[in-house]
Amino acid sequence: MATVAAVIASTHHPFYYRASTSAGADRPPFADEWVAKIEAFRQTLTRARPDVLVMVGSDHFHQLWLDNMPQFLVGKAPFYDGNFYNEEREFGLPRMFLQGHEELSSHLLREGIDAGFDLAFSNELRIDHSITCPLITLRPGADLPIVPIYTNIFAPPMPQPGRFVELGRTIRRLVESWPSDQRVAIIGTGHLSLELGGPRQFGPHGPDPEFDRKAVSWIASGDLDSALAEVSLDSLWAPGNATHGFMDFMLMMGAAGANVKADYTDSLDLFHTMEAYFTWYPEEVDAP
Amino acid sequence: MSKYLLNKFLYTVDRDPQLVERYRADPQGTVAWWEAEQANVILNCPTAERSTWLTFTDGERAALASHDYVTLFELGAHNFLTLTLFIALFERDYAEPLGFQREYAQRLSHWSVPYPDIST
Numbered sequence: 072m073a074t075v076a077a078v079i080a081s082t083h084h085p086f087y088y089r090a091s092t093s094a095g096a097d098r099p100p101f102a103d104e105w106v107a108k109i110e111a112f113r114q115t116l117t118r119a120r121p122d123v124l125v126m127v128g129s130d131h132f133h134q135l136w137l138d139n140m141p142q143f144l145v146g147k148a149p150f151y152d153g154n155f156y157n158e159e160r161e162f163g164l165p166r167m168f169l170q171g172h173e174e175l176s177s178h179l180l181r182e183g184i185d186a187g188f189d190l191a192f193s194n195e196l197r198i199d200h201s202i203t204c205p206l207i208t209l210r211p212g213a214d215l216p217i218v219p220i221y222t223n224i225f226a227p228p229m230p231q232p233g234r235f236v237e238l239g240r241t242i243r244r245l246v247e248s249w250p251s252d253q254r255v256a257i258i259g260t261g262h263l264s265l266e267l268g269g270p271r272q273f274g275p276h277g278p279d280p281e282f283d284r285k286a287v288s289w290i291a292s293g294d295l296d297s298a299l300a301e302v303s304l305d306s307l308w309a310p311g312n313a314t315h316g317f318m319d320f321m322l323m324m325g326a327a328g329a330n331v332k333a334d335y336t337d338s339l340d341l342f343h344t345m346e347a348y349f350t351w352y353p354e355e356v357d358a359p
Numbered sequence: 360m361s362k363y364l365l366n367k368f369l370y371t372v373d374r375d376p377q378l379v380e381r382y383r384a385d386p387q388g389t390v391a392w393w394e395a396e397q398a399n400v401i402l403n404c405p406t407a408e409r410s411t412w413l414t415f416t417d418g419e420r421a422a423l424a425s426h427d428y429v430t431l432f433e434l435g436a437h438n439f440l441t442l443t444l445f446i447a448l449f450e451r452d453y454a455e456p457l458g459f460q461r462e463y464a465q466r467l468s469h470w471s472v473p474y475p476d477i478s479t
Contacts, residue, residue: 131439132437132439137479138403156374156376227477227478228478267438267439268442268463269438269470270464270465270468270470270471273460308472313439
């Protein structure tokens with residue numbers, strides 16, 4: 072059976088690419104520290120020696136739209152183009168091209184549907200920065216095949232937080248039951264407290280540092296009980312109007328396992344939002 | 360109230376570089392054209408298979424035609440769509456990085472949670 076080589080959860084900050092590649096007067100003062108943290112985080116994936124990446128993210132109204140909105144969707148295509156015109160425009164993100172892994176996509180779809188998730192699928196999916204940003208940070212060569220999984224953290228009505236956790240558990244179980252000798256990293260990105268298009272946006276810190284502190288603690292310790300007790304679809308509006316992206320972190324906590332401590336935890340307090348990086352190793356990995 | 364249609368306007372303009380410039384230069388004319396020609400196009404269907412029932416309210420039309428993002432927020436337009444498009448429209452007019460985004464926040468500063476409902 073396949074091996075889960077690593078479970079990785081991260082924020083996805085679309086400004087990282089521009090910050091890390093800028094120079095001179097254009098280079099923001101926080102760029103060097105940010106790059107150092109990302110390069111250390113990248114090593115946690117490299118050490119796991121993955122062959123294929125399951126990438127959990129959320130389309131930001133690029134290809135998925137309100138006339139036909141899936142809650143959970145699995146890409147099943149031989150290739151994926153990445154990034155859209157408005158992401159080039161606003162964030163300077165490059166166009167990307169990724170290889171898919173249709174066999175693993177098929178396995179997750181068939182077994183996921185049979186496990187009780189009526190997953191939507193796409194045979195032609197252009198992935199956005201929720202998936203390309205973690206590739207840029209964790210695997211900038213973009214040399215591994217991916218299986219993209221999209222969740223709806225964006226357009227009410229959304230699935231309950233507990234459903235995200237359960238999907239994460241299911242993805243982990245299904246990867247472990249995939250008849251293959253491949254090493255699979257499950258990577259998902261979301262947000263801590265975040266405000267977009269509201270009065271608390273683009274402040275000196277994230278809109279709710281207290282929520283961020285608690286959230287990092289829940290993720291780092293695998294404390295799903297506390298997260299599920301405190302987080303609801305209604306409560307997530309309070310830390311910031313885009314904080315439902317935290318449910319993708321909860322999905323990754325489900326994939327990592329209840330009460331399983333992260334093997335690697337880091338964070339960076341930036342303007343606008345806090346960055347946070349977590350890696351779990353289900354098996355022993357070689358020392359760096 | 361037609362939050363869905365407000366969002367559809369923001370979404371279809373934001374993804375088209377020419378429409379972004381047209382809406383910046385002529386908001387009233389762009390909104391009138393869009394409502395007449397585009398509002399009922401189902402995005403994944405041939406144009407002949409269009410809907411027949413989508414129109415803006417007077418308040419929605421006026422908010423779009425005056426680039427009034429504060430009113431769009433208050434009408435429950437999706438916060439991400441409004442922000443993304445309006446950054447494309449106006450960020451260029453501000454010398455300071457994030458100057459437009461911070462003014463946007465300031466102009467909404469009379470709001471605290473709960474914000475207007477964005478459900479569609």
